[in-house]
Amino acid sequence: MADQTFRLPDLGEGLTEAQLVAWRVQEGAHVDVNAPLCDVETAKAVVVIPSPWAGTVQKLHARPGDSVAVGAPLVTIAAQGAPASAEPAAEAAPSTLVGYGPGGPEAGIRRRARVAPSAAVEPSTDVRAAPFVRQMAKEKGVDLAQVTGSGPGGRITKADVDSAAAPAAAASAPSTDGERRISVVGIRKAIARQMVRSVSTIPQFTEFAIFDATNLMAAREQRKASGRPMTPLPYFIAGVVKAVRAYPLMNSSWDESRDEIIVKQPINVGVAVNTSQGLLVPVLRGADKLELEAIAEQSAHLVDGARAGTLPPGQMSGGTITVTNVGASGPVETGTPIINPPECCVVAFGAIKPRPMVVNGQVLARSGAWISISVDHRIVDGALATEFLTALVAELESIRA
Amino acid sequence: MADVVRVVAADDPVRPLFSPAGELTADARGTLGLSPDELRDLYHKMVWIRRTDQEALNLQRQGELGLWGPYQGQEAIHVGTVAALRPTDWIFPSYREFGMGMCRGIDPAEMLTLFRGLSHGPWDPRRYHFAPLVIPVASQVPHAVGMAMGSRFKHGDDVVLSTFGDGATSKGDWHEAMNFAGVFRAPVVFLCQNNRWAISVPLAKQTAGSIAERAQGYGFPGIRIDGNDVLAVLAAVRAAAARARQGDGPYLIEAMTYRMGPHTTSDDPTRYRSETDLERWNVKDPIPRYREWLQGQGLIDEASLAAINREVETAVEATRNRLKSAPVPAAGEAIFGRVYQHPPDSFLEERQEFESSLESN
Ligand SMILES: Cc1ncc(C[n+]2csc(CCOP(=O)(O)OP(=O)(O)O)c2C)c(N)n1
Numbered sequence: 053m054a055d056q057t058f059r060l061p062d063l064g065e066g067l068t069e070a071q072l073v074a075w076r077v078q079e080g081a082h083v084d085v086n087a088p089l090c091d092v093e094t095a096k097a098v099v100v101i102p103s104p105w106a107g108t109v110q111k112l113h114a115r116p117g118d119s120v121a122v123g124a125p126l127v128t129i130a131a132q133g134a135p136a137s138a139e140p141a142a143e144a145a146p147s148t149l150v151g152y153g154p155g156g157p158e159a160g161i162r163r164r165a166r167v168a169p170s171a172a173v174e175p176s177t178d179v180r181a182a183p184f185v186r187q188m189a190k191e192k193g194v195d196l197a198q199v200t201g202s203g204p205g206g207r208i209t210k211a212d213v214d215s216a217a218a219p220a221a222a223a224s225a226p227s228t229d230g231e232r233r234i235s236v237v238g239i240r241k242a243i244a245r246q247m248v249r250s251v252s253t254i255p256q257f258t259e260f261a262i263f264d265a266t267n268l269m270a271a272r273e274q275r276k277a278s279g280r281p282m283t284p285l286p287y288f289i290a291g292v293v294k295a296v297r298a299y300p301l302m303n304s305s306w307d308e309s310r311d312e313i314i315v316k317q318p319i320n321v322g323v324a325v326n327t328s329q330g331l332l333v334p335v336l337r338g339a340d341k342l343e344l345e346a347i348a349e350q351s352a353h354l355v356d357g358a359r360a361g362t363l364p365p366g367q368m369s370g371g372t373i374t375v376t377n378v379g380a381s382g383p384v385e386t387g388t389p390i391i392n393p394p395e396c397c398v399v400a401f402g403a404i405k406p407r408p409m410v411v412n413g414q415v416l417a418r419s420g421a422w423i424s425i426s427v428d429h430r431i432v433d434g435a436l437a438t439e440f441l442t443a444l445v446a447e448l449e450s451i452r453a
Numbered sequence: 454m455a456d457v458v459r460v461v462a463a464d465d466p467v468r469p470l471f472s473p474a475g476e477l478t479a480d481a482r483g484t485l486g487l488s489p490d491e492l493r494d495l496y497h498k499m500v501w502i503r504r505t506d507q508e509a510l511n512l513q514r515q516g517e518l519g520l521w522g523p524y525q526g527q528e529a530i531h532v533g534t535v536a537a538l539r540p541t542d543w544i545f546p547s548y549r550e551f552g553m554g555m556c557r558g559i560d561p562a563e564m565l566t567l568f569r570g571l572s573h574g575p576w577d578p579r580r581y582h583f584a585p586l587v588i589p590v591a592s593q594v595p596h597a598v599g600m601a602m603g604s605r606f607k608h609g610d611d612v613v614l615s616t617f618g619d620g621a622t623s624k625g626d627w628h629e630a631m632n633f634a635g636v637f638r639a640p641v642v643f644l645c646q647n648n649r650w651a652i653s654v655p656l657a658k659q660t661a662g663s664i665a666e667r668a669q670g671y672g673f674p675g676i677r678i679d680g681n682d683v684l685a686v687l688a689a690v691r692a693a694a695a696r697a698r699q700g701d702g703p704y705l706i707e708a709m710t711y712r713m714g715p716h717t718t719s720d721d722p723t724r725y726r727s728e729t730d731l732e733r734w735n736v737k738d739p740i741p742r743y744r745e746w747l748q749g750q751g752l753i754d755e756a757s758l759a760a761i762n763r764e765v766e767t768a769v770e771a772t773r774n775r776l777k778s779a780p781v782p783a784a785g786e787a788i789f790g791r792v793y794q795h796p797p798d799s800f801l802e803e804r805q806e807f808e809s810s811l812e813s814n
Contacts, residue, residue: 097719
């Protein structure tokens with residue numbers, strides 16, 4: 053057994069970094085060759101990295117959300133069958149492709165080319181630059197040994213020579229007046245892309261209603277008394293599922309390329325979860341096949357997993373309708389949710405609280421909450437949305453303990 | 454004028470084998486004359502090339518390959534085509550026909566050195582009658598026609614097959630090749646793998662009409678077939694090649710299929726296509742489909758399926774290991790080595806300059 057460190061390769065022709073999205077393994081876990089290790093997002097795509105070796109995961113070198121440079125250590129594995137070696141882990145790194153990894157171990161063509169018979173080269177002249185860059189440096193009087201290369205493998209680029217030749221000019225970054233620039237990567241970028249896609253392609257409208265939550269709260273009280281407490285979320289999900297069953301068009305997608313509406317068979321409910329990394333929407337699959345208890349159990353698992361960053365991406369896609377509990381964490385009455393494409397409908401629940409309601413001609417203090425739905429007007433007109441909302445309200449108001 | 458079209462239709466040995474929807478008829482399927490072993494071998498090869506494709510994808514993610522272009526979903530075409538041809542018939546592939554190369558007997562580990570940046574394609578094309586993979590879209594199509602003309606001038610009876618994507622049919626090279634082949638009745642089979650995408654450009658934005666029917670305008674027949682049925686591909690290519698071999702000229706086969714993976718490892722198809730499309734094509738996946746057919750015919754049992762999987766796993770692991778220990782050539786030789794048979798002085802000077810820049814580095 054020897055520890056081998058796997059460094060982030062260039063996954064897409066000339067990339068310099070990737071963001072770690074999620075680990076699929078933990079330290080101490082055994083992995084086989086090609087077992088999925090983690091998901092990373094590059095400037096080009098989100099990809100799964102499979103393990104290059106079989107063995108035990110010794111160390112994860114990055115956390116979800118971290119930006120990892122190409123060539124930087126990603127994971128150390130005590131690899132099975134690898135000879136035990138006195139060399140430190142970094143030295144045992146395997147050959148990756150040429151030019152990979154600023155600062156990473158060099159391997160392949162370049163290293164071998166330099167281990168030529170005439171290897172009597174002083175270490176200080178170990179400068180990496182293309183011939184035309186060397187020529188340029190000579191002309192501008194720049195000593196390449198003093199320049200830090202920003203190119204792949206620490207190679208000195210034309211731009212490096214330019215700025216070394218004119219240090220004053222290079223230092224003049226635009227004045228900022230205290231603003232800060234945050235590079236948009238990973239989940240933020242995915243959210244942005246998804247939201248732009250929604251508002252720029254889906255003509256959506258929103259309808260509101262208040263429902264009487266007295267029965268729902270009574271049911272919760274009763275469960276609490278018998279030691280089986282439940283949050284409102286499972287009730288919301290179950291209500292939405294029942295209303296969708298009556299109005300299947302709410303569970304559909306618009307297929308622009310074929311001028312068709314795809315009515316989805318299973319009801320997969322996306323649950324909007326606020327996490328430290330941003331909004332995530334894990335998906336409760338086949339919610340129409342689940343009893344309330346199972347909905348409660350599985351949705352809690354999804355919410356926890358999303359917050360902990362341990363859900364595989366597969367569990368965050370494939371939703372057919374989304375539920376968002378906007379009243380869960382503050383005094384928010386309601387909002388105008390944005391559809392999560394390619395879905396047709398998103399349902400937002402506000403805070404349940406006592407409010408004056410007219411019952412049998414009398415004003416009474418009852419528990420109530422706002423519901424708002426945003427729907428794709430290409431698929432659903434106001435009349436149908438109203439029917440759906442009416443059914444949803446009726447479902448929630450008729451909850452029995 | 455209408456006569457031209459009628460003549461073309463009369464002299465078409467492929468069309469009678471297919472229904473109007475491009476499905477191989479039950480009669481034609483029954484008269485292919487393949488032994489049970491041969492039928493099982495087609496399955497074995499499809500599983501092998503798919504598993505190798507997946508392994509190449511893994512190797513790219515592990516930093517062992519610079520780039521990879523998956524062909525998942527197109528295995529029936531790769532396997533059926535090679536099985537339909539004689540080993541001496543030439544194949545001119547694009548960049549995605551790795552599986553065809555494997556079926557021609559080229560060591561996949563050797564072929565992968567191309568994607569590892571160690572070679573420009575190390576196999577001897579003359580030995581395998583398999584031309585180098587080419588990146589410039591459609592450039593292989595005129596090459597194939599040229600080779601077919603050569604075969605005719607030599608009075609040989611080898612035919613040439615050129616394969617390309619739907620995107621390639623929009624290129625001028627493609628038109629020139631088709632036209633030339635039609636005029637000179639070159640013994641060439643054009644095989645379009647219509648996988649519905651050219652990177653992110655969908656078929657609907659590629660061509661407004663039918664690709665297969667364009668053949669008529671060039672004076673030879675064409676047909677659109679189910680490219681996810683390995684026996685349909687085999688039957689069509691075999692009949693088209695036989696026709697070309699007996700001197701009746703070119704044929705265009707448009708095999709309908711689907712690129713199930715990304716264009717290459719640098720591509721993210723979720724940005725331009727929906728999962729529902731993929732689900733639709735999953736149902737037509739050539740491998741389970743053919744497996745079910747074999748099972749229905751009583752030609753394969755669980756034990757032989759398991760044996761095939763084991764054999765494929767062993768082969769793939771060996772490929773992986775051979776690739777990782779492939780020798781790294783000296784950079785000068787790798788870049789300059791195979792350009793000229795008799796390099797001019799200026800070229801040698803350049804090579805020398807490059808090599809000394811490595812040493813002083
Ligand atoms: C002459 C040329 N133009 C553009 C490209 C970039 N390019 C690479 S693959 C490709 C799409 C080709 O699509 P298609 O012919 O349908 O084949 P597929 O990739 O689907 O197998 C393009 C445009 C290229 N390689 N060569």
